[in-house]
Amino acid sequence: MNHRLNPARFIDTLKIFTAIVMICLPLQGCASAPNLWGEDRSPAGSLPAVFSTAPPTPTATFTPTNTSTPSPTFTPTFTPTITITPSATPISMGIKRVIIISYDGLRADAVEAAPMQNLKALMQNGAYSLTARTINYAVTLPAHASMLSGMCQSKHGVDWDVTTYYRGYSKGVDIFDLAHAAGLKTVMIVNKEKIRQIAEPETTDVYKLVYGSEPVIMNTAIEQIPAGFDLMFIHFGSGDNRGHKYGWMSNAQLQAFRDGDAALAQLLAALDQYGLRESTLIIVTADHGGHDRTHVGDRLYDLEIPWVAYNPGIRPAQLTNPISVMDTAATAAYALELPLQPEWDGIPVYGIFGLPDFSVHPEDFRICK
Numbered sequence: 001m002n003h004r005l006n007p008a009r010f011i012d013t014l015k016i017f018t019a020i021v022m023i024c025l026p027l028q029g030c031a032s033a034p035n036l037w038g039e040d041r042s043p044a045g046s047l048p049a050v051f052s053t054a055p056p057t058p059t060a061t062f063t064p065t066n067t068s069t070p071s072p073t074f075t076p077t078f079t080p081t082i083t084i085t086p087s088a089t090p091i092s093m094g095i096k097r098v099i100i101i102s103y104d105g106l107r108a109d110a111v112e113a114a115p116m117q118n119l120k121a122l123m124q125n126g127a128y129s130l131t132a133r134t135i136n137y138a139v140t141l142p143a144h145a146s147m148l149s150g151m152c153q154s155k156h157g158v159d160w161d162v163t164t165y166y167r168g169y170s171k172g173v174d175i176f177d178l179a180h181a182a183g184l185k186t187v188m189i190v191n192k193e194k195i196r197q198i199a200e201p202e203t204t205d206v207y208k209l210v211y212g213s214e215p216v217i218m219n220t221a222i223e224q225i226p227a228g229f230d231l232m233f234i235h236f237g238s239g240d241n242r243g244h245k246y247g248w249m250s251n252a253q254l255q256a257f258r259d260g261d262a263a264l265a266q267l268l269a270a271l272d273q274y275g276l277r278e279s280t281l282i283i284v285t286a287d288h289g290g291h292d293r294t295h296v297g298d299r300l301y302d303l304e305i306p307w308v309a310y311n312p313g314i315r316p317a318q319l320t321n322p323i324s325v326m327d328t329a330a331t332a333a334y335a336l337e338l339p340l341q342p343e344w345d346g347i348p349v350y351g352i353f354g355l356p357d358f359s360v361h362p363e364d365f366r367i368c369k
C-alpha cells in the first residue's frame with residue numbers, strides 16, 4: 001500500500017480547511033459548535049471569552065515626571081489618583097486640624113519691619129524659618145499652587161496668574177484633594193478669585209472669595225469655626241496689592257501686613273474661645289516676597305519667605321534646614337495623618353513634630369525641574 005502523501009490532494013485539503021476558517025472566525029458562528037479542532041471553544045449560552053468581561057475602564061493616573069515626558073500644555077480635566085500608602089508614621093501631638101495662612105507678598109524681612117508682633121509671638125513659641133523659599137517663578141498663582149499641592153510648577157502645571165478658567169485646575173493631588181478624599185472638612189477663604197484654580201470646587205466644602213480688608217477676611221474664616229473644619233486655608237491679599245501700588249516695604253504695604261497680623265490675634269482668640277488652640281496646627285507663610293513694585297525676578301527679596309508653624313505642643317525652635325513653600329502641603333498632610341504623595345516635591349518639616357529631619361531636600365531643591 002502506498003502511504004506517500006499525494007501533494008495535489010494535500011493542497012486541496014489545505015484550501016478547504018482555510019476556507020472554513022475564514023468563514024467561521026469572523027462570524028463567530030462556529031463558537032458554540034464543535035470547532036475545527038474538535039472541541040467546544042465556548043460554553044453554550046455564554047459569549048466568547050474575549051467579550052465575557054467589560055472592557056477595562058481607563059483610569060486616570062498621575063505619572064511622575066521622571067517616567068513621562070512633561071507636556072507643554074496642561075489638561076484641565078485631570079483626575080488625580082490618590083496614593084493611600086503612608087510614607088511615614090505621624091507622631092501624635094494631638095493635632096486635629098490645620099490652618100494654613102498666606103500673606104500674599106510677605107517677604108521674610110517684612111515680618112520684623114512691619115512689625116508683625118503676633119506673628120513674631122508665634123515664631124517665638126513655635127518653629128520658624130525666615131529663609132524659606134518660594135518657587136523660582138515667584139508669582140501668586142503658581143506659587144500658591146506649589147504651596148498647596150506640594151509640587152513644582154512643572155507638575156501642577158499652573159503657569160498663569162490671572163483667572164483663566166478654561167485652563168482648569170492645578171494638576172495632581174493637592175492637600176485639598178487628599179483631605180477631602182479622607183472625609184475631612186476643607187475650607188478655603190481667599191482674597192483673589194484666581195486661587196480658586198488651585199482646588200477643584202468639589203474638594204472644598206466651604207469656599208469664600210472675600211473682597212475686603214484683613215479683619216473682614218478673618219471674620220469670614222472665624223465664622224467657619226463653630227461648624228467645625230479639618231483643613232482651612234486663609235489668604236490675605238492686601239500686602240501684595242499695596243506692594244504693586246506703593247512699593248515693597250513701603251509704609252502702606254507694611255501697614256497691610258500689620259493689619260493682617262492683627263487678624264492673626266483675632267484667630268487665636270477665636271480658637272481659644274472654642275477651646276481649639278491645643279489641637280490646631282497653624283502654618284503661616286507667603287507665596288513670594290518682592291522689591292520695588294514687583295516680585296518677578298530672581299532676587300532673594302522675591303524668593304525668600306517666612307515659614308512659621310505654631311501649636312502649643314511644638315518645641316520652640318528656629319528651623320535651620322532648607323524649607324520650601326512646597327513643604328507646606330506635605331507638613332499639613334503629615335499633621336493630619338494623610339498619606340504623603342510620592343510625586344510631591346515638598347517634604348514635611350519633621351522638626352516641628354520633634355523628629356529629626358530624616359528626609360531633607362537635595363541641595364538644589366529650589367530648582368524645580
Ligand SMILES: [Zn+2]
Pocket residue numbers: 104105139140141240287288
Ligand atoms: Zn502674590
